[in-house]
Amino acid sequence: MFEKLTIHGDVASLLWGYRTAATLSAWRITKDQQQWKLTATVQQMDAFQARQRPLLFSAPHENGRWCWMVEELHISDRKLTATLGQPLQ
Amino acid sequence: MGRNRFVQPDTVRLDLSDGDYIDIKKELNAGENRRVFGRLVKDMRAGEAITLEPEQVGLTKIVEYLIGWSFTDGDGRSVDLSEGAINNLDQDTYREISDAIDSHEAKVISERLSRKNGKAGTLPSEAISVSAVS
Numbered sequence: 001m002f003e004k005l006t007i008h009g010d011v012a013s014l015l016w017g018y019r020t021a022a023t024l025s026a027w028r029i030t031k032d033q034q035q036w037k038l039t040a041t042v043q044q045m046d047a048f049q050a051r052q053r054p055l056l057f058s059a060p061h062e063n064g065r066w067c068w069m070v071e072e073l074h075i076s077d078r079k080l081t082a083t084l085g086q087p088l089q
Numbered sequence: 090m091g092r093n094r095f096v097q098p099d100t101v102r103l104d105l106s107d108g109d110y111i112d113i114k115k116e117l118n119a120g121e122n123r124r125v126f127g128r129l130v131k132d133m134r135a136g137e138a139i140t141l142e143p144e145q146v147g148l149t150k151i152v153e154y155l156i157g158w159s160f161t162d163g164d165g166r167s168v169d170l171s172e173g174a175i176n177n178l179d180q181d182t183y184r185e186i187s188d189a190i191d192s193h194e195a196k197v198i199s200e201r202l203s204r205k206n207g208k209a210g211t212l213p214s215e216a217i218s219v220s221a222v223s
Contacts (some may be wrong), residue, residue, distance in 0.1 A: 015096025016098055017097070017099065017100070018098050018100060018156045019098045019113065048095075
């Protein structure tokens with residue numbers, strides 16, 4: 001496995017169950033050792049839903065979507081930073 | 090501590106004929122309920138009967154409740170859920186979906202009333218699954 005890895009994309013979502021808590025753009029995930037860190041720009045957000053747990057980060061790719069559980073989340077002035085769990089798919 | 094007054098994003102899978110199924114929201118929240126009503130009304134004036142939009146009757150509820158289905162096209166490829174796809178269903182399937190959602194909704198309302206009246210009432214647990222991915 002890679003010790004360091006960066007994945008990035010244009011469109012992603014934070015999901016609370018089937019609900020979209022936030023739509024994200026310009027997202028970037030870096031894996032350093034075993035830590036997955038996310039940064040993104042918030043395009044739209046439902047403040048109530050973004051406070052709920054569990055939240056899932058979901059980003060489409062060519063053959064489906066990547067998903068991570070969100071462990072810690074910080075949003076300030078449309079800038080999102082998060083610590084993610086291990087990838088789910 | 091008071092009860093949780095917010096609708097949780099739980100889903101329910103309802104079996105249809107021929108091995109198909111639909112996934113629906115277990116319960117609509119206040120905003121979704123307003124949208125069901127709001128899209129249905131053509132004209133509303135104080136003191137007068139409400140005029141409904143005939144094309145929207147039944148559809149607005151299906152659109153708000155439905156979050157997934159097992160339907161495929163003629164080549165066996167999954168068909169993404171959309172209002173356009175719903176409008177292209179055959180009439181029997183549309184009616185089957187509408188009836189299934191009405192029946193589910195009636196069950197949830199009955200359950201809620203039972204709880205309010207202090208009677209126990211639960212949905213069968215095997216019919217409920219919590220979905221983390223849309």
